[in-house]
Amino acid sequence: MNIQAGRKFTRILGAEWGKLVTLPAVWLILAGTFVAQWVLTAAYTSVALQEGAILSAGLASMRYLQAGFMMLGVTATASEYTGGQIRTTLTALPWRGLQLSVKHLALVMIAVPAAFLMAASGVLYASLMLRDTAVGLEPDLIAASLAGATGYLTFTALLGAAAGAIWRRTTPALVILLGYYFIVSPLAGAYLPDYLPDTAGYYMYAPPSADPHNALTRMQGTGISILWTLLFITAAILLYRKRDA
């Protein structure tokens, strides 16, 4: 029975992985995000030459990088509804809750290395450019910030995937997510609590704050981000199971 369950899981993961890597939009989004990240990191690093803050300069493009990972996530799930592919998916893999969960796992397998490469290359570039002016950084702090950045971008992709599954179309899911992250949150940030997905996620990779009374710790930011991600994925799975395809 366990062997059968294991085989079933492996087949679903293989199928979902196959779907993701053969979709040109996935690679276009990743390539576009990588190029944008390099351009932005170069710009932020040139501005930061006087300050010598490697981590701030290296991870300054995170705010924009998250848009790419949102698109990646939304594309992963909303693409099911293009060309009637959802019918094929559900006749091949009719276990809806398991299939959508494993699709999120396949997305993690792409998002984690991509997010790490982007975050690490940004920090590496900044450290090379600022090596003469920057103060030395603790390896532990760099590792924690990179792990936090990788985790945050991965959670953002997962939130995007859940939104894509909920709205079932790319445009409305992206308009709602980008509208919140890039319009509502920046404009109303002062009035919004720290535990919303973008602000809590910020503390996953940001250097420790000078004002500890007004900030979450890295662990708190991570915990809250995990809860948001699980909440969205759970809502997506419940709707997916309940609705007609």
Place this chain on the structure above:
Amino acid sequence: MLTINNLVKRRGTQEILSGISFEARPGRVTGFLGPNGAGKSSTLRILLGLDHATSGSALIHGKPFAELQHPLRTVGAALDGSGAHPMRTGRAHLRWIACAAGLPRSRVEEVLDVVGLTKAAGTRVKQYSLGMGRRLGIAAALLADPELLVLDEPVNGLDPEGIRWIRTFLRQRAEAGNTVLLSSHLMGELAETVDDVVIIKQGRIVADGTLEEVTGSHSTLEQAFFALTSEHAGDLR
């Protein structure tokens, strides 16, 4: 064996299916006929677990589709269109389905050959004609060599050669002991292919029997169909 039992589907205040029941048996091609909007696709979607029934059941070997241990090896289904993302190639589409069924990649090449898509396998699906899209959908249905075939309007978009091929193919599948259920609104295309006929009109079954029984005193299946489904026809079942 496919068993539809007292199936009801409502969307809002509209009743799409009003308690329909019929069976599709092994070794026979069952034609599920009706005008557009009669409820054929809704029935097949519920049978395949895509839509939920309001009440009643649609079972495959006594189980709902979602409870099948090996869905692709049990039922091969092709609904309208290709069922593939337009930006993926035909081969990539079949490969992820093969992976889902635990089949080797060589099987993909075999079905591509069977449906005559080998040369177009590396082309993105968005560049396929309607007929090529249908062939890709049928290739996906055949991939795991299933015991049952469920095809929605299989001859739509096929050229005369394709229609002839699918007729012969479906007959061969049934003669090998498999169950074939196909829906259509084109009577002329089906009369030479089906053994049993189920006719649906406005969400109700109005005829169910062998081809001879349903045709009855009419000269053709097409004439029987129009007599049964025309505006003033009563329920002759």
